[in-house]
């Protein structure tokens with residue numbers, strides 16, 4: 001009998017065409033997809049997927065693995081580093097168990113997620129593939145300074161800060177273009193790093209073959225970041241029509257992070273959140289939905305991001321964002337693409353993940369139900385029957401469906 005794993009008889013959503021293909025087999029060997037079709041020969045391990053959907057592993061383009069999602073984020077920013085690392089490892093595992101096989105962690109203290117990425121890659125810790133920014137770069141006193149961001153001023157200062165992140169092992173550069181909700185004393189609408197500073201930061205990232213993401217909420221800051229050549233606008237709460245058109249033309253992604261505001265507003269001060277956080281979230285919430293619809297009308301590309309780790313926005317609940325995006329007007333098929341193929345393209349990993357194709361990494365999930373009919377089922381962990389990451393079967397809630405599983409690695 002051949003080695004490897006066979007997913008037999010699945011309804012396939014391959015991540016390219018969002019039409020179910022029935023009775024398909026997927027063969028996995030050496031951590032990669034080696035065949036997709038009908039009547040593939042039996043492998044050592046067979047997972048019976050008849051009546052189930054197989055689709056690409058989900059991708060969250062905006063998380064913070066080092067923080068919990070508790071209300072006291074200012075205290076968490078001062079927790080001892082070793083404790084923060086253990087915490088991040090737990091969050092990585094929770095995320096993977098929920099079917100997210102790749103995340104982009106956009107800002108964590110002290111390079112914790114750079115080292116966590118290595119620990120996951122070496123098999124020391126169970127977690128998703130991690131793309132990480134290291135420290136976000138903000139102006140002196142800018143959004144995030146209390147959470148361990150790297151403060152930098154002037155184009156040369158930002159260049160140096162970007163170079164430090166690259167030296168420390170960052171995969172992507174995060175630049176703070178405006179104020180934000182969680183930092184006291186700054187306003188989401190206010191521009192922060194200037195266009196010249198953003199341009200310098202983007203140039204240093206691109207020179208090194210890395211992408212750059214901007215935390216950008218107010219209109220002027222969003223525009224500055226887009227004109228500076230940023231690859232993705234994170235949040236984008238006050239997006240103007242002409243900037244949206246510019247994003248569509250340039251291929252700049254929007255990562256809307258609905259989950260962040262929704263969870264803050266669903267819990268409020270009675271759950272322990274500071275007054276200023278709830279007030280700011282309430283102020284920007286309506287604008288966020290309108291901006292998202294403006295982006296869709298202009299044809300802006302969208303990738304899924306939750307901002308998991310922000311208050312009550314828990315690691316492992318990442319798929320809630322799909323429901324929020326659909327509710328705000330994104331067609332279901334596009335929401336699924338935003339969580340798979342589009343996200344992979346934003347991360348520059350579309351040659352490796354995001355679709356089910358021969359030669360790609362075997363990052364797959366097996367779902368009980370049809371996500372095209374109801375995208376919200378992906379947020380129900382009981383419906384995620386199996387998670388396969390880099391060819392390893394990490395979670396299977398229907399063990400009777402598996403035969404011949406001798407080791408966890410195929």
Ligand SMILES: [Zn+2]
Pocket residue numbers: 062063064106307
């Ligand atoms: Zn964030």
